[in-house]
Amino acid sequence: MYRTHTCGELRLSDSGKKITLAGWVQKTRDFGGMTFVDLRDRYGITQLVFNMETNPDLCRQARSLGREYVVKATGTVAERSNKNPNLPTGDIEILTEILELLNPAELPPFTIEEHSDGGDEIRMKYRYLDLRRPPLQRNLALRHRMAQEIRKYLDTKGFLEIETPVMIKSTPEGARDFVVPSRMNPGQFYALPQSPQMFKQLLMVSGYDRYMQIVKCFRDEDLRADRQPEFTQIDCEMAFVEQDDVLNLFEGLAKHLFHETLGYEFNEPFIRMPFDEAMNSYGSDKPDLRFGMKIIPLKSGKSQQEIIRPTTGFPVFDEAEYIGTLLAEKCAGYTRKQVDELTEFVRKPQIGAKGLVYVRYQEDGTIKSSVDKFFDATALQTWAEVAGAKPGDLLLILAGNSAPTLKALGELRLEMGRRLNLLDKNRFVPLWAIDFPLLEWDDETQRFYAMHHPFTAPKPSDIPLLDTNPGQVHANAYDLVINGVEIGGGSIRIHDSKLQAKMFEILGFTQEQAEYRFGFLMNAFRYGAPPHGGIAFGFDRWVSLFAGLNSIRDTIAFPKNNMGRDVMQDSPAEIDEEQLKELNIRVDHKNPGA
């Protein structure tokens, strides 16, 4: 028997028990006359004690242990004379009688403790060592807990977990596919699913009216801190439901998860915010509602609003399609340097604003701005009033074309939120973003693309617009957003094969193309498809949000870096000529000799 207990469970009440522990040596503290060894497993740390007087041989053996040696120790639980209040097992120690070395260890390249001294790069290379650290173990345990609670909750709601294939047919829309060659079908390829979208809709046709799956999905696109080439979705679909049914049920799931894993309660229903409002007030379709600071329009063609009048000789404003401002409360005291930093921030190519106009509503009631040359005090006063500014506040104004300016204001709003410390990691403000546009126009290819995916149902009242003004059609689509993070999204689907055919037509598919790619789905819809809809959540993101992480990498046991490489395995890698031959594949390197 290797152990009778774990390293995290023994307490004062176990005193006198003869026990055996097994684990890794975290640290030895050698005092000459006596030696302490911290023994670690994933449950905790227990101190072993060795005394030169009682057993010199054993004590010398303990001294020789190195970090991360795997050992087994048998002894008696005893109360410590010096207790350690920082350790759950700190009231006791093990008077060790037998010490068995199960396996020595090479010196690890970084310290394996709560806070390692190693950087990201080396910890990724030795991921199996990093995973020994408590923070990683907590993250993976949280992930496990959440997966269990998701299955538990959805099971009580009658969902069946059904697996769908991983090798499927490539679809042209959306992200790039990862592709798998077929040896038995030379020249032909499977694709890995970007999501089980069509399969879950087919399951609805097949009568499995509540489906769920925690499933890997694959997208061959450039990566970010919150994007991996393979990631996990909580994929769900329901038949005979309307949008409200879906939102209500999965709001229940979200509340269940918050309650069970964080003990966090919501007493109010989640806010439901139309896409247009999110864009106009927050410059984002995933607003962070942990703080206010809404965007206030000062000039907007759409709303006929024109607080800022022309005739000023200030072309930046005169020529702007849109002018908007943020009210930064109590920031009138910002120094020149701070304002310059903000200007620099909005001028970064990623943000793309040309410049930043500020208006200080000073404590003494006077107003100062960077455009005093062009506007008199009365004009500035009007802006301040519209923005609801009080003495001591600062207005930050951007101008330009509507969409990019709103987006830039949204980024500036988040930057101010960070600077003013308004982003509390322990507070969660969810919302449902609803009423998304069905289609997005792409200038480059001169065609519409589905904003969600091509199976999303238009709002029934907007269907006539499909012929006259497709860009104006709204969809029965929705996103769950928490703290500015898109946690999940879904839609009510088209279940009518004629309407689906029309969608493909609007998206520029010929009938043949649609038939080739989606024929099986359209066929299925002819045999009695129920009205249905669903949602999919980014499981990795949800875990990282709950764990308070900025990256999803540490919610995944073996993640890839931002080039899609596994630096531990060193994958992807070349394969043997023999393998290629079998697959009828010839590699045409862009850079010969690579």
Next chain:
RNA sequence: GGUCGUGUAGUUCAGUUUGGUUAGAAUGCCGGCCUGUCACGCCGGAGGUCGCGGGUUCGAGUCCCGUCGCGACCGCCA
């Protein structure tokens, strides 16, 4: 495809702005001492292809060119 940051001891970093003696610190590691530590302490020691290649120079960690790795972001991600 683009922007920005970064690469120096096992590890985390300083040194690079302004080229100049033997490249430092902390931590880890090794040896010695130490009977109540738990960030143990004290004494001693080892440890460097300054990412790689080229160039400028009497002289390059430092300047220039190229290249590679890592990270963040924009584009992209239905």
